[in-house]
Amino acid sequence: xxxxxxxxxxxxxxxxxxxxxxxxxxxxxxxxxxxxxxxxxxxxxxxxxxxxxxxxxxxxxxxxxxxxxxxxxxxxxxxxxxxxxxxxxxxxxxxxxxxxxxxxxxxxxxxxxxxxxxxxxxxxxxxxxxxxxxxxxxxxxxxxxxxxxxxxxxxxxxxxxxxxxxxxxxxxxxxxxxxxxxxxxxxxxxxxxxxxxxxxxxxxxxxxxxxxx
Amino acid sequence: xxxxxxxxxxxxxxxxxxxxxxxxxxxxxxxxxxxxxxxxxxxxxxxxxxxxxxxxxxxxxxxxxxxxxxxxxxxxxxxxxxxxxxxxxxxxxxxxxxxxxxxxxxxxxxxxxxxxxxxxxxxxxxxxxxxxxxxxxxxxxxxxxxxxxxxxxxxxxx
Numbered sequence: 001x002x003x004x005x006x007x008x009x010x011x012x013x014x015x016x017x018x019x020x021x022x023x024x025x026x027x028x029x030x031x032x033x034x035x036x037x038x039x040x041x042x043x044x045x046x047x048x049x050x051x052x053x054x055x056x057x058x059x060x061x062x063x064x065x066x067x068x069x070x071x072x073x074x075x076x077x078x079x080x081x082x083x084x085x086x087x088x089x090x091x092x093x094x095x096x097x098x099x100x101x102x103x104x105x106x107x108x109x110x111x112x113x114x115x116x117x118x119x120x121x122x123x124x125x126x127x128x129x130x131x132x133x134x135x136x137x138x139x140x141x142x143x144x145x146x147x148x149x150x151x152x153x154x155x156x157x158x159x160x161x162x163x164x165x166x167x168x169x170x171x172x173x174x175x176x177x178x179x180x181x182x183x184x185x186x187x188x189x190x191x192x193x194x195x196x197x198x199x200x201x202x203x204x205x206x207x208x209x210x211x212x213x
Numbered sequence: 214x215x216x217x218x219x220x221x222x223x224x225x226x227x228x229x230x231x232x233x234x235x236x237x238x239x240x241x242x243x244x245x246x247x248x249x250x251x252x253x254x255x256x257x258x259x260x261x262x263x264x265x266x267x268x269x270x271x272x273x274x275x276x277x278x279x280x281x282x283x284x285x286x287x288x289x290x291x292x293x294x295x296x297x298x299x300x301x302x303x304x305x306x307x308x309x310x311x312x313x314x315x316x317x318x319x320x321x322x323x324x325x326x327x328x329x330x331x332x333x334x335x336x337x338x339x340x341x342x343x344x345x346x347x348x349x350x351x352x353x354x355x356x357x358x359x360x361x362x363x364x365x366x367x368x369x370x371x
Contacts, residue, residue, distance in 0.1 A: 052220070055236070062219075062236030063349050065364055070308045145308045149364055152236025153347025154307055156220065157318050160239070160259040164270075 007167045008048050008200060015134075015207030020044040020172055023130040030122040031176070034115070035096050040177035047171040051163040055152045057171070058084055058186055062152035067113070069120040070158075071141040077199050079191035080158045081141055083120035084151070089183045090116065096178060109148075117144040123174065123187060135202035158190055165193040218242075221271030223256035223279060225286035228355040235349040237303035239319035241276070241342070242350045243326055244300045245283045245335060246357035247292040254283040255352045260318065261325035276325035284333065299330050300339035300359045300371055302350050309345045319343065339371035 008016075021043060028041040047057065055062050067090050069083040094112035124141045131137055147154065162169070170189040175182060191199050216224050218234040226232060228251035234242050237257070246253035256273035263275035273279035287297065304319035323342045330337055341348065341361045351360040361369045 068307075147307055147345070149238075149307060149347035150236040150349070152220070153238035153305070155238070156236070156259070157239035157307065160220075160274075160318060163259070 008170075009204070011207055012200060012203040013046065013048065015203050016046050016170070017044075018207075019130050019134060020046060020127070022134075023127045024174070026129075027123055027126045027174070028176075030126065031119065034118060034122065035178065037096070037178060042175040042177070044175075045173040047173065048168045049171055050167070051159045051169060054155060054159065054169055054171070054188065059086075059151045063150045065148060066151045066154065067116055067146060067148050068151070068154035069117055069144045069146045070154075071120065071124055071144050073139055073141055073189075073191070073195075075139045076137040077139045077191055077195040079162075079189070079195055081124055082155065082158070082186075082188040082190070083116070083123065083144070084154075084186040084188065085116065085184065087148070089185070090148075092181050092183060093119075113146045113148070117146045119185070120144045120146070123185065127172070127187070131202075135199075135206045137199070137202050155188075162190055162193065166191060166196040168196075218255055218257045220257050221259050221274040223254060223273035223282050223286070225252070225254040225283065225290060226354060227252040227290070230354050232352040232354070233350070237348045237350065238305050238307050239303070239317055239322065241301060241303040241319070241322040241326055242348075243276075243279065243283070243330075244350075244352050244357075244359055245280075245287060245297050246299075246352075246354070247287065247296050248298075248357055249296050250290065250292050251354055251357075252287065252290045252292055253352065253354050253357060254286050255350070256280075256283055258322055258326065261321040276322060276329055280326070280329045280333065294333075294335075297335050298338045298357070299335045301326055301337060302341045302359065302361055302371065303348055304342040305344050305346055305348070307345055307347065315343055341369060341371045 031039045071081045073079045097115045172187040174185045232255040234257045241258045256279040258279045272282045304323035306315045306317045349362040
């Protein structure tokens, strides 16, 4: 019988924080190009949650409307990557986008969703590159698909697949400051059961090699 | 009293209670109702069958265990099986490309529930399933009325 996957240790968590810090600097630069303004990125936080804890942690209630972007992960690690943000933050971003596009928008919400998908593309690329550089894992993501709906509706299909089979879900909390406004973007990394051990093992090995070098 | 069912849960009750379940995506809510006794049950099903899975901490995670749970609960309330009717809501595929056929867990959940209800000879008298939209449900045990609530407060009776 296969051994039950181990929970993420403090040592692995420290390494993930370092990884996120490295990615965050690159993410801010990339976002500045898209939004054409100064972007300040706070130190990203990482939370390790069980499947049933995710929706309560993000919104407190299963029926709260959010913007959800989903990408599939392929390569050395398979699974799903979600980007989640509130409707308030979508509204703020749509105002910024309007400035970039000089007001030429036919449908504000659709335009903002495209922008969120693009921002998700950037964040995913930055963090997956950081994982590649430090953990020697090649992970690619598919084209982002964005929807607005209830948080639990957006996540349930993915969460039920992994519920009870992987011990932890990785939540990266990114806080940005743009033009005196703050935005919070959550990234959920949900590996498939077969990939969880590979990812956790690489975090462990890479963390040790950094601290011993 | 208003009772809320979370993912994988199930509740049996009678009028004047109302049973809620919120944030269904690929999950399926099944209601079984007996109008004579104004008694019914709702379960929030996550996956199609328990055969490929090990033990389960919630009674209605799988379609087969959920239908059995509802029928046992209703039997304990002395309802007559031949007067039972069912309604099904949910089973969406939230991130579906326009040309893609719904083949995800949502579609499998709907199919599994329909087969099980047919085996139990319980007619399905209302349905709002599939698509790519999230749903919440409100089950009023006075008349067996099931209301589907979508984003923006859109309400629809099934």
